[in-house]
Each structure stands twice: as C-alpha cells, then as structure tokens.
Amino acid sequence: MAKKKETTVEQRLRALYDLQLIDSRIDEIRSVRGELPIEVSDLEDEVSGLQLRLEKLENSLKDIDTQISDKKNLIEESKALIKKYTEQQKNVRNNREFDSLTKEVEFQELEIELAEKHIREFKAQIEQKKEVIDKTKAHNSEREDHLKHKKGELDAILNETKKEEEALAEKSAEYKDKLEDRLVKAYERIRHAAKNGLAVVPIERGASGGSYFTIPPQVQMEIAARKKVITDEHSGRILVDAELAEEQKAKMDKMFAKL
Numbered sequence: 001m002a003k004k005k006e007t008t009v010e011q012r013l014r015a016l017y018d019l020q021l022i023d024s025r026i027d028e029i030r031s032v033r034g035e036l037p038i039e040v041s042d043l044e045d046e047v048s049g050l051q052l053r054l055e056k057l058e059n060s061l062k063d064i065d066t067q068i069s070d071k072k073n074l075i076e077e078s079k080a081l082i083k084k085y086t087e088q089q090k091n092v093r094n095n096r097e098f099d100s101l102t103k104e105v106e107f108q109e110l111e112i113e114l115a116e117k118h119i120r121e122f123k124a125q126i127e128q129k130k131e132v133i134d135k136t137k138a139h140n141s142e143r144e145d146h147l148k149h150k151k152g153e154l155d156a157i158l159n160e161t162k163k164e165e166e167a168l169a170e171k172s173a174e175y176k177d178k179l180e181d182r183l184v185k186a187y188e189r190i191r192h193a194a195k196n197g198l199a200v201v202p203i204e205r206g207a208s209g210g211s212y213f214t215i216p217p218q219v220q221m222e223i224a225a226r227k228k229v230i231t232d233e234h235s236g237r238i239l240v241d242a243e244l245a246e247e248q249k250a251k252m253d254k255m256f257a258k259l
Contacts, residue, residue: 010226012179014248016187017240019175020200021252026168027197029161036154043147050140057133061126068122071115078108078115167259183229190236200238202245208232215239 007015085101085108092098176184190199201209203220213234215223223230224241231238 007178009228012183013226013229013240013244015175015178016183016200016238017245017248018252019172019179019187020198021249022168022172022175023191024197025256026165026172029165029168032161033154033157036150036157040147040150040154043143043150047140047143047147050136050143054133054136054140057129057136061129064122064126068119071119071122075112075115078111082108164259187238190238194237198237200240202240202242204242208235208237208239211235
C-alpha cells in the first residue's frame with residue numbers, strides 16, 4: 001500500500017473542509033429525494049400484498065366452484081339412486097324390503113336437500129367474495145396509479161442528480177484518500193453523530209458554525225494560525241477559520257458547477 005504524502009496541518013484542514021463541503025452537497029441531493037424511496041418501497045409492498053390477496057381470493061372462488069360442482073354431481077348420483085330404489089320397490093317380495101328401500105330413498109332425498117343447501121351457501125359466499133374482489137381490485141388500481149406517480153417523481157429526481165451524486169461520491173473518496181486514516185475516522189465519527197452531518201465547521205461571529213457557544217479569543221487565534229486541528233469542546237466538531245472556509249467554498253463551488 002502506497003504511503004500517503006506528508007501534508008501540513010493547514011493542508012489537512014483545507015482537505016477536511018473540502019470533504020465536508022462535498023459530503024454536504026451529497027446530503028443536499030439526497031434530501032431532495034427525501035422520503036420518496038421509502039414511499040415507493042412501501043407502495044410496492046402494499047401493491048404486492050393486494051395482488052397476493054386477489055390471487056388468494058380468486059383461488060378461493062375456484063375452490064368454491066369445485067365444491068358446487070361436487071355437490072351437483074352428488075345430487076345427480078342421489079337422483080339416480082332414488083330412481084333405482086323406486087324401480088326396485090316394484091319387485092319387492094315383502095314389506096321389510098319395501099321399507100328398507102323407502103329408507104334408502106328418503107336418505108338420498110335428504111342428501112339432495114343438504115347438497116342444495118350447501119350450494120346456496122356456496123353461492124352466497126361467491127357473491128360476498130366477488131364484492132371483496134371488486135373492492136380489492138379498485139384499491140389495488142388506485143395504489144398502482146399512486147405508485148406509478150411516485151416512481152415517476154423518483155426517477156425524474158434520480159435522472160437529474162445521479163451523475164452529480166456519483167461524481168461527488170468519487171470526489172469524497174478521493175479527498176478521504178488524501179487524509180490520514182485517523183483524521184478520516186474522526187471526521188466520519190463526528191459526522192455520523194451530528195444530525196446535520198456537519199463534522200467540520202467555520203467560526204461564525206465568534207462561535208462555531210451552528211452553535212451558540214462562543215469560542216474564546218485565544219482559541220480563535222490558534223484556529224486562525226492553522227498549526228493544529230482544534231475541535232469545539234461543546235459539539236466535538238473540527239473548527240476552521242472563516243477565511244479558510246470562504247476560500248475553500250469558492251473553490252468547491254467552481255468544482256460543483258463543472259459536475
């Protein structure tokens with residue numbers, strides 16, 4: 001592994017602030033997308049769930065149709081048996097055989113009544129399920145349209161920013177490579193701990209950027225001297241003087257304009 005070039009403290013501070021400006025620009029691009037990627041993902045899950053529900057409902061209808069068909073076949077079988085037993089009654093030898101066949105006929109008649117009752121219940125279930133299917137299809141169609149709209153929004157933003165974001169990510173990696181590993185680790189630790197992602201901030205009106213805590217004049221002089229890396233005792237952020245910050249911002253703005 002190639003050894004990193006020795007740099008002065010000022011060069012490190014400039015590189016750190018450049019890195020902060022690059023990463024902040026990436027944060028801005030990603031904030032434009034906001035919650036859209038999460039919204040799209042949630043909508044995709046919702047649509048997938050609705051489609052799975054529709055599939056189950058459709059399969060349930062097929063199962064009910066099969067059961068109705070089975071009951072109709074049972075009715076036809078019972079009718080055939082009734083006809084058979086009725087014919088047999090004409091040739092019985094005694095009352096016991098006649099009564100036995102009569103019971104068989106009555107049993108098959110009951111089977112037919114029960115099967116017809118089940119068919120009516122199945123048909124009622126079909127109507128209920130069809131109503132649920134129609135509502136689910138309408139809801140699914142509405143969510144699909146919403147998903148299409150949100151995807152369009154996200155795709156438009158991605159198309160506008162993808163090239164710049166990729167270029168900035170490369171620059172971020174490039175600037176990190178210029179710095180010592182310990183500084184990069186410190187920068188990333190501070191950045192991840194900060195809600196706004198700011199790990200390196202300039203002094204503004206005697207206080208660290210975004211803070212109300214005043215920096216003592218002696219410390220401000222040390223920061224302006226650029227002889228060592230100084231952190232804010234309250235926020236833990238790395239501090240740079242306003243002049244250095246302005247110079248680096250002007251430089252990086254020119255670079256951003258070219259991306």
